[in-house]
Structure formats: structure tokens, C-alpha cells
Amino acid sequence: xxxxxxxxxxxxxxxxxxxxxxxxxxxxxxxxxxxxxxxxxxxxxxxxxxxxxxxxxxxxxxxxxxxxxxxxxxxxxxxxxxxxxxxxxxxxxxxxxxxxxxxxxxxxxxxxxxxxxxxxxxxxxxxxxxxxxxxxxxxxxxxxxxxxxxxxxxxxxxxxxxxxxxxxxxxxxxxxxxxxxxxxxxxxxxxxxxxxxxxxxxxxxxxxxxxxxxxxxxxxxxxxxxxxxxxxxxxxxxxxxxxxxxxxxxxxxxxxxxxxxxxxxxxxxxxxxxxxxxxxxxxxxxxxxxxxxxxxxxx
Numbered sequence: 001x002x003x004x005x006x007x008x009x010x011x012x013x014x015x016x017x018x019x020x021x022x023x024x025x026x027x028x029x030x031x032x033x034x035x036x037x038x039x040x041x042x043x044x045x046x047x048x049x050x051x052x053x054x055x056x057x058x059x060x061x062x063x064x065x066x067x068x069x070x071x072x073x074x075x076x077x078x079x080x081x082x083x084x085x086x087x088x089x090x091x092x093x094x095x096x097x098x099x100x101x102x103x104x105x106x107x108x109x110x111x112x113x114x115x116x117x118x119x120x121x122x123x124x125x126x127x128x129x130x131x132x133x134x135x136x137x138x139x140x141x142x143x144x145x146x147x148x149x150x151x152x153x154x155x156x157x158x159x160x161x162x163x164x165x166x167x168x169x170x171x172x173x174x175x176x177x178x179x180x181x182x183x184x185x186x187x188x189x190x191x192x193x194x195x196x197x198x199x200x201x202x203x204x205x206x207x208x209x210x211x212x213x214x215x216x217x218x219x220x221x222x223x224x225x226x227x228x229x230x231x232x233x234x235x236x237x238x239x240x241x242x243x244x245x246x247x248x249x250x251x252x253x254x255x256x257x258x259x260x261x262x263x264x265x266x267x268x269x270x271x272x273x274x275x276x277x278x279x280x281x282x283x284x285x286x287x288x289x290x291x292x293x294x295x296x297x298x299x
Contacts, residue, residue, distance in 0.1 A: 004188075008246040012255050015246065016262040018239030023090070025232040030091050032225065037218040039087045040211060043203040044222065045233020046240065050197040053241050057193040063186040068198065072182040076195065079175030080202045082168040089165035093158045105162025110257040110293050111136050112170035117253050120174070129296055136292025142285035173243075173252040180248045192244035200237065253296075260293045 022042060030038040058065060068076075090106060111133050118125050140163070176195060183191035211219050222229055246255040 005249060008249040008255060009258065011242045011246040011249070012258045013261060015239045015242035016259045018235050018242065019259075020262055022232055022235035022239055025228060025235065029225065029228060029232065033221055034215070034218055035088050035091050036207065036211060037215070037222055038091055039084065040204070040207040040218075041222060041229040041232050042087065042236035043084075043200050043207060043233075045226075045229050046237035047197075047200040047204050047233075049234050049237035050193070050200045050241070053237065054190075054193040054197045057187075057190045061187045061190050063190040066184055066186060066194070069182055069184060072179055072195075072198075075175045075178035075182060076198055077202065079172040079179060080199045080206070082172035082175060083199075084203055084207060086165045086168040086172060089161045089168065093161035093165060105140060105159065106166045106169065108136060108140055108163060108289070109166035109169045109173070110253065110260060110296065112167050113173055113256045114253040114296060116170050116174055117251065128298070132292045132295035134292075135295065136289045139285045139288025139290075139292060142281060142288060170252075170256065173247065173256055176244060177247040177252045180244060188248035189245065192248040193241065196237070196240050196244045200240075257293050257296050260290060 029041060033041070057063070093105065114125065114129060114133070140159075176199065179195045179199075180188075180191045183194055186194070208219065243255065
């Protein structure tokens with residue numbers, strides 16, 4: 001029997017599934033829209049759905065709508081900006097490397113979240129957690145290295161982008177949990193929905209203004225591709241809603257480590273939809289990452 005405190009587990013699993021679907025759709029839109037155009041669709045088209053989610057939360061819980069506290073904004077803005085940068089890095093990496101392997105790089109987000117938690121929040125790192133970090137890091141290296149041939153920056157670029165995306169996503173996860181906790185006197189459902197709505201509003205404004213000033217043609221292209229963009233936006237808001245619900249109930253590191261299940265979903269997407277094969281070496285590296293993050297959860 002699940003308790004309220006343990007609901008973060010199914011919330012995380014649902015969020016991971018939705019995120020794989022959203023990432024796959026965004027990847028297809030990177031070609032016609034470019035990296036930042038494809039990034040903006042998750043915010044621009046996700047915002048209306050987040051408003052609906054928030055309205056439903058208030059209606060079902062009976063909570064009063066709070067005004068953002070001063071402590072809310074630094075967490076929210078940091079999380080929103082980090083997620084924009086992380087999404088851009090992720091899409092660039094997916095252009096250079098397989099969908100599954102890019103997802104594997106990004107699963108180091110869980111490890112980096114634990115590290116940032118230790119540095120900024122004083123979270124304790126046990127010996128088992130350190131061992132888990134080492135194993136998972138080795139898995140990333142094994143997955144990234146290509147046997148034979150000369151190494152160049154082009155070989156390292158998707159690795160650097162994937163790991164960079166993981167780092168800023170880790171920062172955003174910790175920041176969004178901080179923002180959720182800063183919402184006063186409401187249920188965890190309302191706090192999560194409230195934070196998501198404000199986050200998507202901030203992200204939509206920032207990226208839309210940037211594209212309006214730097215690439216107005218991209219905004220017009222986004223509107224022309226509203227059908228697939230609407231689906232990507234919905235899946236983005238849907239998965240984010242469940243991420244935020246999970247963040248409201250437990251530490252961000254717990255959520256992001258369990259999110260490793262996304263690797264399995266990504267394998268299915270890559271094989272059946274994107275037709276991207278992967279080598280035994282890449283499988284071995286992914287297995288090491290799985291083992292490392294599993295140990296992190298067990299610790």
C-alpha cells in the first residue's frame with residue numbers, strides 16, 4: 001500500500017516515460033526549428049497545459065492561490081534558466097550521438113544532483129554513495145570512448161554536451177525543489193503545480209524574447225508546426241508536472257536516481273522508432289551506469 005510520502009516513486013516513473021516521448025518529439029523538430037526553437041516548444045506550448053494543471057489542483061484541493069514569496073524567486077529563476085540551457089545542450093548532443101547514449105550521459109544528472117546536494121545543502125555522502133558515483137562515472141567513460149581511430153574534439157563534443165546538460169539539469173532539479181518548498185500553506189499538489197506554471201511562464205518569456213530578437217523566422221516556423229509542437233508541449237508539461245510532484249515529496253537526488261528507468265524507455269524508442277542500433281560496449285557502459293545509480297538509491 002502506497003503512502004503519500006512514497007507517491008514520489010510512481011510519480012517519477014510516469015514522469016520518466018513522458019520525458020522520453022517529449023525528447024523524441026523535440027529531437028525530430030530540431031531540424032526544422034533549430035536547437036533553441038525546438039527547446040522553446042516545450043515551454044511555449046507547455047504553458048497553457050500547466051495553467052490547466054494548476055487550476056485543477058486548486059479546484060480539487062481547495063487551496064487558496066498564494067502570491068510568490070521573496071524566497072521563491074531565486075530558486076525559480078535559477079531552475080528555469082538552468083533547464084533552458086540543459087535542454088539546449090541535450091538537443092545538441094542528440095544531434096551528434098545516438099538517442100540512447102545521450103540519455104545515458106544525462107543519467108549522470110542523478111549523480112551530479114547528489115554531489116550538488118553535498119556541496120550546497122550539506123547532504124551526507126556515504127562510502128557506498130561514493131562507490132556508486134565511481135561505478136557510474138566509469139560507465140559514462142566506457143560508453144563515450146570509441147575504440148580505434150584518432151580522437152578529436154568532434155568525438156568529445158557530444159560527451160561534453162551530454163555531461164553539461166546533466167550538470168545544469170541537476171542544478172535545476174535542486175532549484176525547483178527549493179522553489180516548491182518555498183510555497184507557503186498549500187498542499188504538495190498545489191505547490192508543485194504553482195511552481196511549474198511560474199517556471200514555464202518565465203522560460204517562455206525568456207526564450208521567446210530571445211528568438212524574437214535574434215531569429216524571428218524561427219518563431220514563425222514554430223507557429224506553422226503547431227500540431228507536433230502542441231504534442232511536445234503537452235508531453236513536456238505532463239512529465240514536468242509529475243517531476244514537480246515528486247520533488248515536492250522527497251529530495252531531488254532520490255527522484256533523479258530513480259529516473260534512470262528512462263534509459264530503458266529510451267532504448268525502446270531508439271530501437272523501434274528511431275532505428276538506432278547500439279554496440280555491446282555501449283550496452284556495457286549503460287549497465288555500469290544502472291548499477292551505479294542503483295547503488296546510490298540503495299545507499
